[in-house]
Amino acid sequence: MEVFLQQLINGLFIGSVYGLFAVGYTLVFGVLDILNLAHPAVFTLGGLVALWLVEGAHLSIWAAFPLAVLFAGLLGILLDRIAFAPLRHRADSYFSGLISSIAMAIIFESAALGIFGARTVRFPAGTVSMHIWRFSGVTVTSLQVEIVLVAVLLMVALTSFLHRTRIGKAIRAVAESERTARLLGIHVDAVIAWTFFISSALGGAAGILFGLYFDSLSPDMGRSIELKGLAVIVLGGMGSIPGAILGGVAFGLSEVMTVAITGTSNLRDAVAFTVLFLILLVRPSGLLGRGRIREA
Amino acid sequence: MDFFTHFLAVYGSLINFIGINALLALSLYVTLSAGQLSLGNAAFAGIGAYSAGVLTMHYNAPFVVSIITGALLAGIVALAIGLPVLRLRGVFLAIATLGFGEVVRIAAVNLDITGGAQGLVGIPNKTTTWMIFLALAAASYFIARMRTSRIGWSFESIREDETAAAVTGINTTYYKTLSFTIGAIIAGLTGALYAHLNYIITPGEFGFSAAVNLLIYNIVGGTQYWVGPLLGATLLTSLPEVLRGIGVTAGPIRMCVNGVILLLVILYLPNGLVSLFGRAGARKTKVRADSPSGEV
Amino acid sequence: MMLLQIDRITRNFGGVCALESVSFPVERGTIHGLIGPNGAGKTTLINVLSGLIKPDSGSILLDGAPIHHLPPHRIAALGVARTFQNIRLFPAMNCLENVVAGQHLVAGRPLFPRLLNLPSARREEQAYREQAMACLERVGIARRAQVLARSLSYGERRRLEIARALAMRPRLLLLDEPVAGMRRRGLEQVGDLLVSLINENMTILLIEHNMSFVMRVCSTITVLNFGSTLTTGTPEEIGQHPQVIEAYLGGAGCHA
Numbered sequence: 001m002e003v004f005l006q007q008l009i010n011g012l013f014i015g016s017v018y019g020l021f022a023v024g025y026t027l028v029f030g031v032l033d034i035l036n037l038a039h040p041a042v043f044t045l046g047g048l049v050a051l052w053l054v055e056g057a058h059l060s061i062w063a064a065f066p067l068a069v070l071f072a073g074l075l076g077i078l079l080d081r082i083a084f085a086p087l088r089h090r091a092d093s094y095f096s097g098l099i100s101s102i103a104m105a106i107i108f109e110s111a112a113l114g115i116f117g118a119r120t121v122r123f124p125a126g127t128v129s130m131h132i133w134r135f136s137g138v139t140v141t142s143l144q145v146e147i148v149l150v151a152v153l154l155m156v157a158l159t160s161f162l163h164r165t166r167i168g169k170a171i172r173a174v175a176e177s178e179r180t181a182r183l184l185g186i187h188v189d190a191v192i193a194w195t196f197f198i199s200s201a202l203g204g205a206a207g208i209l210f211g212l213y214f215d216s217l218s219p220d221m222g223r224s225i226e227l228k229g230l231a232v233i234v235l236g237g238m239g240s241i242p243g244a245i246l247g248g249v250a251f252g253l254s255e256v257m258t259v260a261i262t263g264t265s266n267l268r269d270a271v272a273f274t275v276l277f278l279i280l281l282v283r284p285s286g287l288l289g290r291g292r293i294r295e296a
Numbered sequence: 297m298d299f300f301t302h303f304l305a306v307y308g309s310l311i312n313f314i315g316i317n318a319l320l321a322l323s324l325y326v327t328l329s330a331g332q333l334s335l336g337n338a339a340f341a342g343i344g345a346y347s348a349g350v351l352t353m354h355y356n357a358p359f360v361v362s363i364i365t366g367a368l369l370a371g372i373v374a375l376a377i378g379l380p381v382l383r384l385r386g387v388f389l390a391i392a393t394l395g396f397g398e399v400v401r402i403a404a405v406n407l408d409i410t411g412g413a414q415g416l417v418g419i420p421n422k423t424t425t426w427m428i429f430l431a432l433a434a435a436s437y438f439i440a441r442m443r444t445s446r447i448g449w450s451f452e453s454i455r456e457d458e459t460a461a462a463v464t465g466i467n468t469t470y471y472k473t474l475s476f477t478i479g480a481i482i483a484g485l486t487g488a489l490y491a492h493l494n495y496i497i498t499p500g501e502f503g504f505s506a507a508v509n510l511l512i513y514n515i516v517g518g519t520q521y522w523v524g525p526l527l528g529a530t531l532l533t534s535l536p537e538v539l540r541g542i543g544v545t546a547g548p549i550r551m552c553v554n555g556v557i558l559l560l561v562i563l564y565l566p567n568g569l570v571s572l573f574g575r576a577g578a579r580k581t582k583v584r585a586d587s588p589s590g591e592v
Numbered sequence: 593m594m595l596l597q598i599d600r601i602t603r604n605f606g607g608v609c610a611l612e613s614v615s616f617p618v619e620r621g622t623i624h625g626l627i628g629p630n631g632a633g634k635t636t637l638i639n640v641l642s643g644l645i646k647p648d649s650g651s652i653l654l655d656g657a658p659i660h661h662l663p664p665h666r667i668a669a670l671g672v673a674r675t676f677q678n679i680r681l682f683p684a685m686n687c688l689e690n691v692v693a694g695q696h697l698v699a700g701r702p703l704f705p706r707l708l709n710l711p712s713a714r715r716e717e718q719a720y721r722e723q724a725m726a727c728l729e730r731v732g733i734a735r736r737a738q739v740l741a742r743s744l745s746y747g748e749r750r751r752l753e754i755a756r757a758l759a760m761r762p763r764l765l766l767l768d769e770p771v772a773g774m775r776r777r778g779l780e781q782v783g784d785l786l787v788s789l790i791n792e793n794m795t796i797l798l799i800e801h802n803m804s805f806v807m808r809v810c811s812t813i814t815v816l817n818f819g820s821t822l823t824t825g826t827p828e829e830i831g832q833h834p835q836v837i838e839a840y841l842g843g844a845g846c847h848a
Contacts (some may be wrong), residue, residue: 035387066342086563098387099515099562102508106555114548227398227504230391270402273395280392281380438707444717446701453693456682463642465668465697465760520684 002137007260008253013144015252016151017213021206022232022244023155024199029176029237031175031195034097038079039203040222040229041108046072046204047211047221056129061127065208072204074198079104081295084196085189105222112219115205120218128212147209154205155245158198162241167194175239228269231276237286246287305538308425314533315428316490321513321525322435323482328519329448330475331455333386336377336393337483340370344484344501345491349416350409352492359422363488370484371477378476382469397507404499415498423493431489432526433483436507437521451475452573512554516561518568527569532557593656595620595764595795601640601650601660612635612820613650618764618812621776623786625810627803627830629839632816634799636679638766641797642674643667654764669697673762675753677769677799683742687733687752690741691724694759727755732781747778754785765789767798771805783809807831815839 023045028036050068053059057069083100089091089095131142162168170191173181187274211217228251236247249274258271279286304311320341327334351357357365381392404410411417442448450471453461462468491497509532517528533558536550544550565571580587596618603611611633618624639645641652643664652660659667668753682690692699699720705713707814728734731751736744741752748769757765771782779802786796786809800806806813807827815822815830817839830836 018582035391083559092567094386096562096566098390099511100559102512103555103562106558107552110548110552110555114546118547180308182447223504227394231395234388234391266402266406270399270406273398273402276395277392277399280388280395284384284388441707441709442703444701445703445706446696447703449693449701450696453682453696456693457680457788459644460676460680460682461693462664463644463668463674464694465665465757466662467665488808577805 003260005136006138007256009138009140009144011253011256013148013252014213014256015249016148017206017209017248018225018228018232018252019245019248020151020154020202020209021229022236022248023158023204023241024201024203024206025229026233026236026239026241026244027195027199029233030241031171032084032097032192033094034084035094035101035230036079036084036196036199037098037101037226038083038105038108039101039199040115040226041105041112042072042075042079042200042203043110043207043225044112044217044219044222045207045211046113047066047141047207047217048112048219049204050208051121051123051211051217052116061123063214065205068208069205072207073197073201075108075204075245076198076200079200080193080196085192109222116219118219120216122215122217123212143212146170147213150205150209152203155241158202158241161198167191171195184277228272231272234276234286235279239286240286240288243286243288304425310534310537312423312425312428312493314530315425316434316486316493317509317513317529317533319428319432319435319486320510321517321529322432322439322522323479324485324510324514325479325519325522325525326439326482327479328514329455329473330451330472331458332382332472332475333390334393334476334479335390335511336374336396337479337510338502338504338506339393339397340374340480340483341487341490341506342372342400342404342497342499343373344487345497345502346404346410346416346487347484348488349419349491349497352422353416353419354409354456359492362492363485366488366491367481367485370487373481374477375473378380378473378480379469382472382476394504394507397503399516401499401503404502410499413499415496416491417496419491419495419497421495423489428489431485436522436526442524447471447474477549512558514568516558516568518570520567521570524568524570533568594618595655596641596797597651597653598641599651599653601637601647603636603640603647604643610819611640611647613816614816614819614821615650616814616821616824618795618797620795621793622794622811623789623790623798623809624750625806625813626797626799626816627801627806627813628816628822631818633819634709634816635768636819637816638674638768638799640691641766642672643669644707644807645824653722668760668762670761671761672766673757673760673764674766675750675757675768677772679749679753681741681752681756683751684740686738686740687728687744687755688721688724688737690752691727691755691759692720694727694756695720695724697760724759727758728752730758731755731785747774750774755781758789764839765794765796767796769799769801771800771802779805 025036025039028034031114046068049071050064053067054061058062083104084097087096087100090096128146133140168183171184171194173184173186174188174191177277178188207221210221232247232251233244235251236243236245254270254275255272258268259265320337324334324337327337344366347369348362351362351365352359377396381389384392405413450461450466453464453466454468454471458468486504513528513532514525515528516532517526518524532554535553539550539553561568594617598617601611601614614633614637626637628634631784637643640647640660643659643662643666647660650660651658654670659670664825682693685693688788703723725734725737728737731754733748733751733755736748741749744752750772754767754770771779774782783805787794810827812824813827814824815832815836822835822839825833
C-alpha cells in the first residue's frame with residue numbers, strides 16, 4: 001500500500017512536468033493548428049541556459065529560473081518570426097509549418113550541442129535545498145513539492161491570463177476562428193507572437209524542472225520527452241489546455257505504475273505508446289479535445 | 297579502372313549508405329504520393345532488418361529467403377496496422393506512425409532474440425553495392441512507371457483531394473493501404489539488405505531520428521516526382537562527407553547545415569530541389585495534332 | 593420505374609436536424625431542380641446521395657436498388673457523379689489531368705503493360721486522352737487543357753468539375769450550384785449543355801439559387817425548407833406555390 005502511494009506521488013510529480021510541457025504544445029496547436037516540433041528543443045535550451053546561469057553566472061536558482069524562462073519565451077518569438085510567420089498564408093500551412101519546425105528543432109539542437117557540448121550535466125549540488133519528509137512510509141522531497149508548486153502556479157497563471165486579460169481573450173478568439181478575430185480588429189500576428197512566447201516559456205520552464213527533478217541535463221534531453229509530449233496531448237485532446245494537464249498527470253501515473261507493476265522500466269514506454277495508439281484509433285479527439293481531426 | 301577501385305575503396309561505404317538511404321526515401325515517397333504522412337518507414341525497415349538478420353543468423357536461412365521474408369513481414373505488419381491507422385488524417389497519422397515506430401524500437405530493445413540494446417551482432421556480410429543499386433533501380437523504375445497506371449492516378453487524386461477522389465469512384469481505403477504497404481515492403485527489403493551490410497544493427501538506427509530523416513530527404517528533394525527522394529537522400533547523405541572534406545569537422549555545424557537546408561527549402565522552394573528543373577516529370581499530356589479533337 | 597427514389601431521409605448533426613423525412617422521386621432523363629433557402633439541407637442531401645454522409649433513417653433507391661449505405665466509391669461505380677458547392681478540383685493537376693483522373697471507373701490502365709511500356713498501353717492512353725479532351729470541349733474549356741486547375745477562373749473551374757464528372761460517364765449527375773457566379777453567356781452555355789446531356793439519356797439533379805436558370809432548364813423542382821420537403825412540382829406550380837413564395841420572403845420566386 002505504501003509502495004502504491006509512493007508511486008502515486010511520484011507519478012503526480014513527473015506528471016505535472018509532463019503536463020507543463022504538453023500545455024505549450026497544445027497551446028500552439030489550438031491557436032494555429034500546427035504541431036510545433038521545435039518545442040522539445042526549447043525545453044532543452046531552457047534547462048541548459050538555466051544551468052549556465054547558475055553555474056557560470058553564479059545566480060541562485062530563484063533568479064536563474066525566471067531569466068531562463070524569459071529567454072525561452074523569446075526563443076519562441078524568434079521561432080515564429082523565422083519559421084511560422086512566413087508560411088501563414090500557404091494553403092498547406094499546417095504541413096509546411098510542421099516541416100519548418102523540424103528544421104528549427106535541428107538548428108536549435110545543434111546550437112545546444114555546439115554551445116554546451118554533448119556531455120550530460122547537472123545542476124551543481126546545493127542549487128536547491130533538500131528537505132525530506134516522511135509520513136505513512138512515503139517519502140517526499142522538498143524539491144518535488146517545489147516542482148509541483150511551480151508547475152501548478154504556472155498553469156494557474158496561464159489559465160487566468162487566458163480568461164482575464166485582453167491578450168489572453170484575444171488568443172482564445174484566434175484559436176476559435178482566426179478570420180473572425182481579424183475581422184473584429186484583433187491584431188492576429190501579435191497574438192500569435194504572444195502565443196509562442198507563452199508556449200515556449202512554459203516549455204523552457206518544464207525543461208528546467210525536468211533537469212532539476214532528474215538531476216541531469218543534456219542537449220538531447222528533448223528527445224526523451226518529445227514523443228511523450230505528443231502522446232500526452234493526443235491523450236488529453238489536441239488544443240485543450242486542461243486536457244494537456246490531465247493527460248500529463250495521467251501519463252506520468254501510467255508510466256510510474258507500469259514500472260511498479262512490471263518491476264522493470266523496460267516496458268514503461270511501450271505501454272505509453274500503446275495507449276497513444278489505442279487512443280488514436282478509438283477516440284482521436286482525446287479526453288477533452290474538440291474533435292477536429294482535420295482532413296488530409 | 298584503377299581510379300574506380302580506389303574510389304570505391306575510399307567511398308564504398310558512403311556509396312552504400314547513399315543507396316540505402318535513397319531506397320528508404322523512395323519507400324516513403326510511395327506513401328507520400330498518396331497523400332499519407334506516414335513516419336513509420338524507419339520502423340518497417342527495422343522489422344525487415346531484424347527478421348532477416350535473425351533468420352540468417354539463428355536459422356541459417358539462405359540470403360535471398362531472409363531478404364524476401366524481411367520485406368514480406370514488414371508488408372504484413374503494415375497491412376495489419378494500416379487499416380485502422382490510415383483512417384487518421386494529416387498530423388494524427390504522423391503521430392500514430394511515430395508511436396508505432398517507438399513500440400517497434402522498444403520491442404527491439406527488450407526482446408532477447410533481437411539482442412537487446414546492443415543489437416544484433418555478427419550478421420554475415422552478404423549485401424554488395426551492386427545489390428543495393430539494382431534494388432534501387434528496380435524500385436525506381438517500378439515507381440516511375442506506376443505513375444501512369446490506374447494506381448498512380450488514384451494515388452495522386454487521393455493526395456490532391458481525398459473527398460473528390462472518393463466520389464470519382466476511387467476506393468480510397470484500398471489505395472491508401474496499398475501505398476502504405478508498398479512503402480513498407482520496400483522499406484523492409486532495404487532494412488534486410490542493410491542488416492547484411494555491416495555485421496550489426498541496433499534499435500536506435502530505426503527510431504525517431506531515422507524516421508524524420510526520411511521525411512527530410514523527401515521534402516528537400518521534392519515529393520512531386522520520384523527523382524526527388526533520390527536527390528534528397530544523395531545530397532544529405534553525402535553532405536557530411538563533403539563538409540568534412542572542406543574542413544568542417546564539427547558535428548554540430550554539420551547538423552546545423554542540415555537544418556538550415558531544410559528551412560530554406562520549405563520557405564523558398566517548397567516543392568523541393570526537383571522543382572528547380574521546371575515542372576519535372578510532367579506527364580506527356582499533349583494530344584496528337586491529328587486526333588479528332590484537333591486541339592493540342 | 594423512377595431512376596432515383598428518395599424516401600424519408602433523415603439526418604441529425606448533434607442537436608440540429610439537417611434533413612427530416614425528405615422524400616421525392618427523380619424521373620429518368622429529366623433535369624430536376626432542388627431549391628430552398630440557405631441552410632435548408634440541399635447540400636446535405638447531395639452528400640447523402642453521393643455516400644459521403646450516411647442517413648440516420650430512410651432509404652435511397654437507384655433503379656430499385658438501395659444505395660444509402662454504400663461508400664462513395666461504390667455509389668460512383670453505379671453511375672452517380674457529383675460536383676461540389678465549394679468546387680473540389682485537383683489543384684496541382686492541369687485541366688486535362690483533372691479529367692483523366694476522373695476516368696478511374698472507365699479506364700483500365702493496368703500496371704503490367706505500363707511497366708513494360710508496351711505499344712498497346714500507349715495506344716490505350718492516347719484514346720483515353722482524346723476522350724478526356726472531348727469532355728473538356730463539351731464544357732467549353734478545351735483550349736485551357738494545359739492550365740493548372742488552381743490557375744483557372746472561377747467559371748472555368750466550375751466547368752472543369754462538370755467535365756471531370758462527365759468523364760465518369762454517369763447516368764445520374766448531381767450538380768451543386770453549377771452556375772453560381774456566372775453571367776449570362778455562361779448561364780446559356782451551361783443550360784444548353786445540361787439539355788444536351790438529357791438528350792443523351794442522362795438524369796440531372798441540380799441545386800441552384802439562380803431562379804431564372806432553374807425555371808428555364810428544370811422540368812421538375814423540389815423545394816426544401818428547414819430540412820424537409822416543402823413540395824415537388826413543375827416550375828409553374830412552384831412559382832405560384834404560396835408557401836414557397838413565403839419561404840423565400842417574396843424574393844426569388846417572382847423573378848422571371
